Amino acid sequence: MEIIIQPTYAKLVAVSAQIIRDALLKKPNLVLGLATGSTPIGLYEALARMHKIDGLDFSKVTTFNLDEYVGIPSSHPYSYHTFMETHFFSAVNISPENCHIPQSIVVGHEEFCEKYEAAIVNAGGIDIQVLGVGKDGHIGFNEPSSSLGSRTRLKTLTQSTLEANAPHFGGTVDAVPKMAITMGVGTIMEAKQCLLLASGESKAEAIAHAVEGSITAEVPASVLQMHPRTIAVIDEGAASQLKRVDYYKQVYANKQKLLSQEH
Secondary structure (H helix, E strand, O other): OEEEEEOOHHHHHHHHHHHHHHHHHHOOOOEEEEOOOOOOHHHHHHHHHHHHHHOOOOOOOEEEEOEEEEOOOOOOOOOHHHHHHHHOHHHOOOOHHHEEOOOOOOOOHHHHHHHHHHHHHHOOOOOEEEEOOOOOOOEOOEOOOOOOOOOOEEEEOOHHHHHHHHHHHOOOHHHOOOEEEEOOHHHHHOOOEEEEEEOOHHHHHHHHHHHHOOOEOOEHHHHHHHOOOEEEEEEOOOOOOOOOHHHHHHHHHHHHHHHHHHO
16 A cells, blocks of 8 residues: 655645646546545546646546545535536536436435446546545445445445435434445455545544554555555644654655656
8 A cells, every 4th residue: 555645635636636737637537436435535626637637538538436425416415426526517518428326315226326337347447546534444334344245235324324424414313314325345345546645643543453454344445555556645644643744745755756767
């Protein structure tokens, strides 16, 4: 796992956006796995600016979102369908038919999940999977104790996740959908590259467990240690409980120096 520590959230966004930009310029029909939550918003805004100012082309891009609440309409103001349209899709030239988000209703969900997995395969697999991390180490809606080989499925959310998301539903835990459809940990691990973003001291413990702790289903993000191409881009707050901060910074500095010499 490559750890890139940046001094601020803005720098974190710039680095992560550049990673996706470079990949898109090399492969115009890039397949992106997308995450929701507050951390990726800056990334999507940066990519939208690149489209508007530099003409970064998303017309051939295909996307697959990690997850979606079940039990609310896709038009709900806090559905992930609405989130993606608001923060990204409406700001770039991506084709709606190329954007895939799990359904938000419980109608034949097992069949839907199987088709979602098949659609990813038919697209050639995910090239870059954007990930956030929960305070308890979850990725997607793969809560602690999720199988590290799990596939796209219906998942019951933990009380801590319900409480974390309550502000989006009027501050009432009871208003938060109790279930979601999520890509599985095994599905995520099949992406060619994972891009994990984390900002702030509230994510420091999760990042410490994910990066330097034991690989365990109790911290689903820890499985990313086993992925051959995971990049974690984090700010100083999120890095504050890591033991090897100086080394990670040295590795990144040396890599940047080498790249500058090559160019």
